[in-house]
Amino acid sequence: MLSSEEIIRTIEMLKNENLDVRTVTLGISLRDCVSSSATELCTRIRSKIKRIAGGMVAVCDTISNKYGIPIVNKRLAVTPIAAVAEALQREEYVVVARTLDEAAQEVGVNFIGGYSALVQKGFTRGDRHLIATLPEVLSATRHICASINVASTKAGINMDAVLLMGQAVKEISLATAREDGFGCAKLCVFANMPEDNPFMAGAYLGYGEPESVINxxxxxxxxxxxxxxxxxxxxxxxxxxxxxxxxxxxxxxxxxxxxxxxxxxxxxxxxxxxxxxxxxxxxxxxxxxxxxxxxxxxxxxxxxxxxxxxxxxxxxxxxxxxxxxxxxxxxxxxxxxxxxxxxxxxxxxxxxxxxxxxxxxxxxxxxxxxxxxxxxxxxxxxxxxxxxxxxxxxxxxxxxxxxxxxxxxxxxxxxxxxxxxxxxxxxxxxxxxxxxxxxxxxxxxxxxxxxxxxxxx
Amino acid sequence: MAKKQAKGTLVSVSVMGDDRPGIVAGVSKVLYENACNIEALSQTVIMGQFAMIVVVAPLKGSKAEALKKALDELGREVSLEIQVRLLNPEERLGFDPGEAEPFVITVRGQDRPGLVYAITAILAEQGINITRLGAEVVPVDRQLEYIQIYEVDIPRHLDCALIQRALRDRGEEIGVTVDMQHRDIFRAINQI
Structure with a gap:
């Protein structure tokens, strides 16, 4: 049986002490969306996100009401786009990013993480394209968060990637100069990036994660x-x-x-x-x-x-x-x-x-x-x-x-x-x-x- | 649990009066002497007033008349109101809300007449049963606040969001904060 003390204490935590669920992040694998055609890839991504995440915001709101606990942010995390879009040309990465941005908007989440690449040991073609398009993507989209893993305890530190990220941060800042360089707030550079992190800007769906998952x-x-x-x-x-x-x-x-x-x-x-x-x-x-x-x-x-x-x-x-x-x-x-x-x-x-x-x-x-x-x-x-x-x-x-x-x-x-x-x-x-x-x-x-x-x- | 009950009969004994040492001992002595086994018991004290309800099973040899007489005598001797009532089988089953979810309603704010009625009228209209109700003045953030706590069973076929809104709106009308939350959130936070 609950005691009055327990009930009162709980109410205090919720009402006066800002206890909340900061983020419910739905991870969605985009591995089955892969295509060498940008149009096809974007169609598949949009349809999958809508299918899996379409009801997410409503479900979160219902549960938030049921327990009387605020769920402040609803977000998505996807498979690193450098891998999903590996077969595309550099300029097509921006098209994919716009699709992700629109899909996030459509399902009502405030951020979508996963414009990401893992380059701790070296780059693929796709990784380089993704990093090169960061300034354009982070200045032209609202909901996209990017993360680049440049180091790990197993691989060491890819200093070429670190230098590239120094340049990228500078360029993103200039591309979003009117907002005090806000574009940089949507980019994390990581060592030992966790595959299941629900927080932005570093959320993405790791390769060892299930088809779709709530973190x-x-x-x-x-x-x-x-x-x-x-x-x-x-x-x-x-x-x-x-x-x-x-x-x-x-x-x-x-x-x-x-x-x-x-x-x-x-x-x-x-x-x-x-x-x-x-x-x-x-x-x-x-x-x-x-x-x-x-x-x-x-x-x-x-x-x-x-x-x-x-x-x-x-x-x-x-x-x-x-x-x-x-x-x-x-x-x-x-x-x-x-x-x-x-x-x-x-x-x-x-x-x-x-x-x-x-x-x-x-x-x-x-x-x-x-x-x-x-x-x-x-x-x-x-x-x-x-x-x-x-x-x-x-x-x-x-x-x-x-x-x-x-x-x-x-x-x-x-x-x-x-x-x-x-x-x-x-x-x-x-x-x-x-x-x-x-x-x-x-x-x-x-x-x-x-x-x-x-x-x- | 006693071995031999007289045809599964149960008797409820309710006791009220000014709180002081010895009430429970006095009542339980009479129950024991009259071959009654205590099956369930709940007791509380509010502002110096003692209240207890005991459900007993009369064992073989127990006489209902003798029990009633002995409790009446005790009540007169020590100034307690004691009621004895035979429970029929339906009463013992209690209210069945059907498929229901446990919620906790909390009402916080300035005390005033009619608060309990304002909230319970909504619950009664919807056929929502209250399983526990308490009210107290507690310190919150170094200020004293009046708080009512209702534990209720909300039948599954009712729309929780609508009830929440109705309670919240009623609270606003009468100047108190009303929240209704699923009981599991309190359990999760407080219990292992």
Whole structure:
């Protein structure tokens, strides 16, 4: 039997602490759509997406009402387009992208991920076409998200790809200059990209995934913060071990919500249930911030000494609670630190507490990487590529996923603000020190070999 | 469960009065002495008022008249209202909602007369049975808030979205927040 306390606590989490399902992402395999004719491929893609995802938004809305829990985003993830469109010419990739964009619009989702290529060990013809068309696709479409895996612990870091991505980021930023380089917010560069990540911009349907699958990303920085505050106000003497325990229990609750919703959406759509991604994904709403959790843990601001340790504690506790709550945990599953999407982080940059170097350090112990960071428009492609290389090295050598989503903001510099709107938020421009000091290193190209720790068989 | 019941008869005993130590002991002593086995029991205290309902199975040798007399005497001695009633077989089955889904309705806001009626009128119109109902004042975000909790069975043939809307609209009319959510969300969040 439920106790009144349990019911009241649940209502509070939902009403006052921003507990929600951040995204329900439907993965759809496009492998059976392959054709050497662009027209044929596009017809098949459109018809398959409509067939599988046509009822998705309505189902999500019904389930959201039934449980009284908001499902903030409904999204699609598809097989990497570099593979699906391998037989096409470069200019035809843009046609495929427009088809995906229209199909997403038709079924009512806000993003479709999978304009992707995996090039950690080298390029196919299709991979090169896809990367070359990124600026055009991300500036001309609304719903498409792109991701490129340039490194893995098994393969090492494809530095040619890293350099190409530095250039692509720069070009996308210029192509979307009027929106402060917003096109770059729809592109993630990855090391060890997960095949079942439901979060954008990095969602795609991996090669080992089923025909169609529901993956869910829950959220809850607000809930974690409130629980910590409540415990701290109780007047009991608490150690960091106690606080970790509180975070763990909260993460358990949040994950259970995700699994309940994911299973029911999957069942009603007649597709497989995949995973729950138990990431703490902040929003620009006050009270829904990873930065504020660190302040609860006694730090003046995220970015000050102690931040990496506090974030490590948070990230680990989140994983432990989530792993107990569900046997199907996947995706990124950790605490996110996307600067523009977390109001507190953005302010920490503005006040000078949070620097690019500290962000990079923190990504060694949390999910997912240098995320949604607005940098001065003047930073050159080679420097951007070198920053990407550093972040990839953290992922590759620590056996974890890392990603980079940098947004060079044309015409803006430190002291200015980039405004993206909605969940993407706004951000103070972060200072990039030592610009144009890495071009010789980046110029070598080739591949940084896989670490010795990758040889495990 | 006792071995020998007299023809499957059950008796309900309801007890009300000012709360104090010894009420349950007093009642259960009489039940024991009159060869009755307690089959089910529920007890609560609201604002100092004790209320208990006990369903008992009279065993062999138990006499209904003697039981009633002994409980009447106890009631007079210690100022309790005690009612004894024989349950017929239909009553024991309880209300059957048919195929139904369990939901929780919560009403939050300023207390005022007519709140329970406003909500339950809608439920009664739709033939929705309440399985549990409680109301209390609780601290939410350091403020006291009045909250009612209804657990209900919504028959499958009813449209949940319509009932949700009707409840929400009624809540808006009378200045309270009304939510109706499937019980599983509370279980998922709170129970292992």
């Amino acid at each position: 869910v990303g829950v959220s809850g920085p607000g809930v974690v913060k409130k629980e910590l505050e409540r415990a701290l106000q109780s007047g009991k003497r608490l150690t960091l071990g106690d606080l970790s325990e509180i975070i763990k229990k909260t993460s358990f609750r949040v994950t259970r919500v995700g699994e309940l919703i994911a299973r029911e959406v999957a069942e009603r759509l007649g597709v497989s249930f995949g995973i729950v991604d138990l990431s703490l994904a902040p929003t620009p709403t006050v009270g829904d911030s990873v930065g504020e959790i660190l302040q609860c843990l006694g730090l003046t601001s995220i970015g000050v000494p102690g931040s990496t340790a506090a974030l490590a504690l948070l990230n680990d506790a989140v994983k432990k609670g989530g792993a107990f709550a569900s046997s199907s945990v996947g995706g990124l599953s950790g605490a996110f630190i996307p600067v523009s999407e977390d109001l507190n982080l953005s302010e920490a940059v503005g006040s000078g507490h949070l620097s690019l170097e500290k962000l990079e350090a923190m990504t060694a112990v949390c999910s997912v990487g240098l995320d949604m960071i607005a940098i001065p428009g003047k930073v050159d492609a080679s420097t951007i590529a070198a920053i990407i290389a550093d972040e990839m090295a953290i992922g590759v050598f620590n056996h974890k996923t890392t990603a980079v989503r940098l947004i060079p903001v044309p015409g803006k510099d430190v002291g200015d603000k980039a405004v993206f709107g909605g969940l993407f938020g706004e951000a103070h421009i972060v200072e990039v020190r030592n610009i144009a000091c890495s071009s010789a290193f980046m110029g070598f190209g080739g591949r940084i070999p896989a670490p010795i720790t990758s040889i495990r068989n």
